[in-house]
Amino acid sequence: MRRVLWAALGAVLAVGAAIYALNHLDEGGPSVGTIEATPAQITRGAYLALAGNCAGCHTQRGGAPYAGGRAIPTPFGSVFAPNLTPDPTGMGGWTGDHFWAALHNGRSRDGRLLTPAFPYTNYALVSRADADALFAYLQSLPPVAAERRPHELRFPYNTQIALAAWRALYFRPATFKPNPEQTAAWNRGAYLTQGLGHCNACHATRNALGATGGLEDFSGGMLAALGWYAPSLHKAAEGSVAGWTPAAVAQWLKTGSAVHGTALGPMSEVILGSTQHLSDADLAAMASYLQSLPQHAPTEKRVDDRPELALRDLGKKLYADHCSACHGERGEGGKQEGGAFAYPPLAGNRLVTMDNPANLLAIIQRGGFAPATAGNPRPYGMPPFAGVLDDTQQAALASYLRHAWGNEAADVRPVEVLKLKSQRGG
Amino acid sequence: MKNVLGALVLSGASLAVQAQGVIPDTLAQRVIPDTLAQRALACTLCHGKEGRAAADGYYPRLAGKPQGYLYKQLLNFRDGRRQYGLMSDLIDPLSDVYLNELAGYFSALHLPYPPAQPPSLSAAELARGKRLVFNGDAARKLPACVQCHGEALTGVQPFIPGLLGLPRDYLNGQFGAWRSGERKAVAPDCMGHIAKTLQPDEINAIAQWLAAQTLPEGAAPAASLPQPLPMACGGLK
Numbered sequence: 001m002r003r004v005l006w007a008a009l010g011a012v013l014a015v016g017a018a019i020y021a022l023n024h025l026d027e028g029g030p031s032v033g034t035i036e037a038t039p040a041q042i043t044r045g046a047y048l049a050l051a052g053n054c055a056g057c058h059t060q061r062g063g064a065p066y067a068g069g070r071a072i073p074t075p076f077g078s079v080f081a082p083n084l085t086p087d088p089t090g091m092g093g094w095t096g097d098h099f100w101a102a103l104h105n106g107r108s109r110d111g112r113l114l115t116p117a118f119p120y121t122n123y124a125l126v127s128r129a130d131a132d133a134l135f136a137y138l139q140s141l142p143p144v145a146a147e148r149r150p151h152e153l154r155f156p157y158n159t160q161i162a163l164a165a166w167r168a169l170y171f172r173p174a175t176f177k178p179n180p181e182q183t184a185a186w187n188r189g190a191y192l193t194q195g196l197g198h199c200n201a202c203h204a205t206r207n208a209l210g211a212t213g214g215l216e217d218f219s220g221g222m223l224a225a226l227g228w229y230a231p232s233l234h235k236a237a238e239g240s241v242a243g244w245t246p247a248a249v250a251q252w253l254k255t256g257s258a259v260h261g262t263a264l265g266p267m268s269e270v271i272l273g274s275t276q277h278l279s280d281a282d283l284a285a286m287a288s289y290l291q292s293l294p295q296h297a298p299t300e301k302r303v304d305d306r307p308e309l310a311l312r313d314l315g316k317k318l319y320a321d322h323c324s325a326c327h328g329e330r331g332e333g334g335k336q337e338g339g340a341f342a343y344p345p346l347a348g349n350r351l352v353t354m355d356n357p358a359n360l361l362a363i364i365q366r367g368g369f370a371p372a373t374a375g376n377p378r379p380y381g382m383p384p385f386a387g388v389l390d391d392t393q394q395a396a397l398a399s400y401l402r403h404a405w406g407n408e409a410a411d412v413r414p415v416e417v418l419k420l421k422s423q424r425g426g
Numbered sequence: 427m428k429n430v431l432g433a434l435v436l437s438g439a440s441l442a443v444q445a446q447g448v449i450p451d452t453l454a455q456r457v458i459p460d461t462l463a464q465r466a467l468a469c470t471l472c473h474g475k476e477g478r479a480a481a482d483g484y485y486p487r488l489a490g491k492p493q494g495y496l497y498k499q500l501l502n503f504r505d506g507r508r509q510y511g512l513m514s515d516l517i518d519p520l521s522d523v524y525l526n527e528l529a530g531y532f533s534a535l536h537l538p539y540p541p542a543q544p545p546s547l548s549a550a551e552l553a554r555g556k557r558l559v560f561n562g563d564a565a566r567k568l569p570a571c572v573q574c575h576g577e578a579l580t581g582v583q584p585f586i587p588g589l590l591g592l593p594r595d596y597l598n599g600q601f602g603a604w605r606s607g608e609r610k611a612v613a614p615d616c617m618g619h620i621a622k623t624l625q626p627d628e629i630n631a632i633a634q635w636l637a638a639q640t641l642p643e644g645a646a647p648a649a650s651l652p653q654p655l656p657m658a659c660g661g662l663k
Binding site for chain 1 (some may be wrong): 457460462464469470504505506507508513515516519521522523527596644
């Protein structure tokens, strides 16, 4: 009995020591001390802040840029983005070393472990030079007094021990290693996409503890609290851009609109706040990387064991009444003078036919505009139908669209509409 | 399981819906008119044809309101000073310039107004409402409605809306939102202050009287106010 106890104690100590060691990898690199920020560094940092869309999370609706306060819903509770301005309530008094530790090691100035809702798992790849430029820019902002709002995470996710264990399992502070077999543009694209751009914070499948399959995992993820699905970039039936021209990928990221359609929903926000501001060279680099992602074989389609023919019939009537004026009687969409889509076609549209119907339902319910960018300053929009169509009608419309004009996808049942609505917070 | 876990690092800013894949180019696409009227169809499903208000009295009229007023309300929704999730989400990705253009489109539409709503209050209560509309209450430093919203109560360019032709449920609803802080303007929030100073029965009397008025043919916002504003309003800059 005593031997068992000693063995158990030894195991606990060993696990504790391992967790401790794994939480201090690659820490305490050489200090650069206080750096005098150059104007060039600040300009570069401003650009990098756009590439990382830092303001997207660190700005409250209507609030001062980078002053934090926005709630980020997670399956474990809400986290609140902190104030990045150089005020005592924000990053006033921080040094470049503190900022580097946050980005590279996920550790705050006071030694606290940050939650992985702050995607340091991606930002660990950011180079020291880029981190310093970003820090120089954030320190050049006007200070805004805005106290940090404590996270509202459930037990045990709100403990440092849980974060340490999570990191021991899923986080190693990597640095970006260029692939010598690829072009410089590809490597630049990989650096931006995997690192600062943190694209797979949404576009990856997460396990029970919210970890992705690593930096090269773009297998698609459900954002339940928003009711949107970030499609897989490895699948032609979802969000892969392997079949696009490089110019179309870059144009889509720059303007939110390309021959393949327009961006709506959360990606619209990303294009508005981030990618539209990137240089043509960087967009071409990202396109090069995104197009090279390994392509997964199509999964077997869900089969309709019991086709909902009555539902589809109802959907057909609803389509004629509410949708065909813009999207066309044959789902062919409508174009602007210049050839870009005003209203996307629904025939052959993978947003309509992808297995997960969340985005189709989100757009029916809440409508949306493509982002107003310099390249598409007056986007056309879709009104929200949440107050017009009830759950059954929404399911009917979606089911019709998923079988019309050669589209092939499973029916959507009213219970799925209800399920998505109840998952979405607020 | 995937559904439950997906959103750990749910940076609200980096969620994605992907554009379309392979679209058959055999389908001839129609050319959609390059007009604001066409673009404004995203608004009029709720706000009624040409922004003439929805039948339920909840979605207000947009047509003929001063452009600056409509523009400020769009910014208020986008920036969280007014609360309606569908509205805020819809206009989130739009630029200030584009929002102002959409405001201008609705502002330039002059449509007939709906008939007046017969009041359900006693004559004495209605007279009380009318008194507050035209005289305010000096003892409580409450300005009269007409001091800002125009002698004819049809609003003043470019920022002050008219008060006639609105359903009383909408008027009462807005007063309630100001009192609870759910609706705000840029500080100093003069209407918030007024709404909190008024008593609920006074608000009802005002709303009943306003909704019972018939708008004259061709009613439009006045070009300017004859006298300076009685109080400072952050929403009017």
